[in-house]
Amino acid sequence: MERSPIMRLLSYGLVFVLVLWGSVWADQVVFKNGDRLSGTIESAADGKLVIQSEVAGKVTVNLADVRTFSTDKAIEIHLADGTVLKRKVQFADPNRFAIEPSQTVQSQAFRIADIVAVNPPAKPIPRWTGSISAGLTKTTGNTRTETRSLSINAVRRSENDRISLSMDYARGRQTDTVTGTKRIIEDWWRGRAKYDYFVSKRLYAYGDGRYEKDAIALLDRRVLIGGGAGYQWIETDKTKFRIEVGGASLYERFDNVAEGNSEVSVQLGYNLQRTITKNLDFINDLAYYPSLDSISDYYLTTTAELRASLTPRMFGNVKVIFNYDESPAPGRGSTDVKYILGLGMGF
Known part of the structure; x- marks a missing residue:
């Protein structure tokens, strides 16, 4: 039994909304060449950023190629000067990223080049x-x-x-x-x-x-x-x-x-x-x-x-x-x- 034009339109609309929803509620990485990658930012170390994408799987990219990025959840970012950030990330100007503001902390932008690590593994307990x-x-x-x-x-x-x-x-x-x-x-x-x-x-x-x-x-x-x-x-x-x-x-x-x-x-x-x-x-x-x-x-x-x-x-x-x-x-x-x-x- 064929679906009516209205039902097909509703189905396409639902698919579009789901895709849009998944894109909005996912980490976004924008590259300097204009490409974008959606997924979950897992970690970063030694100048490499690891992203888990539903389409491409686990992808490792150079942080030097990233223009800016955002996350839908708080992540832990370690900077070269020893600063540790534990907040959601927002898009910022080229070669920078910003942290989400709160009632006590204003939005601040940082250089991507200063990132030492993202979500580093827990340090072993000294024994x-x-x-x-x-x-x-x-x-x-x-x-x-x-x-x-x-x-x-x-x-x-x-x-x-x-x-x-x-x-x-x-x-x-x-x-x-x-x-x-x-x-x-x-x-x-x-x-x-x-x-x-x-x-x-x-x-x-x-x-x-x-x-x-x-x-x-x-x-x-x-x-x-x-x-x-x-x-x-x-x-x-x-x-x-x-x-x-x-x-x-x-x-x-x-x-x-x-x-x-x-x-x-x-x-x-x-x-x-x-x-x-x-x-x-x-x-x-x-x-x-x-x-x-x-x-x-x-x-x-x-x-x-x-x-x-x-x-x-x-x-x-x-x-x-x-x-x-x-x-x-x-x-x-x-x-x-x-x-x-x-x-x-x-x-």
């Missing part, structure tokens, strides 16, 4: 990562020795700052096989806390503190509190490398000296983390503290570690800690080298 490893060395027979060690490292990295915590501990004893007398041959621990605040993507200010004890070296305590500036040269999944320069207050007290010693020193250092192969990592850091009173009087500590993955979370490691103190306790040497073999787990 702690690190490792815990422990070691046990034991000998029997003509010599009976036993040494235990423990190492903990944890880092929390956000976009603007980084917190680092670490601790190493070892204690060993030797038993005389004839008399049964036990003697401590190793008893030391050290801890460090550090805070970095990034003033740019690579440059940061830092403050840190170290505390050390070593019974065999007659070191009752060594306390270092310092701060300065650092530069993150590389920060990728494979390689991380940074250098630091600053100042520090160093306090040492020895068991066989009546009074402790305090001095102000320069603080220089670096940290390197490098993935050598899929299952092998190398970690190395160094801190150097020359006294301001005499540059030849200095304290230096450096750690080198090879870490081999055994499972996705477990690893075996070999760590060497080298310390040099130009002014040790009387009767003790300046150099201490510690070797640690352990088994650990990452988190």
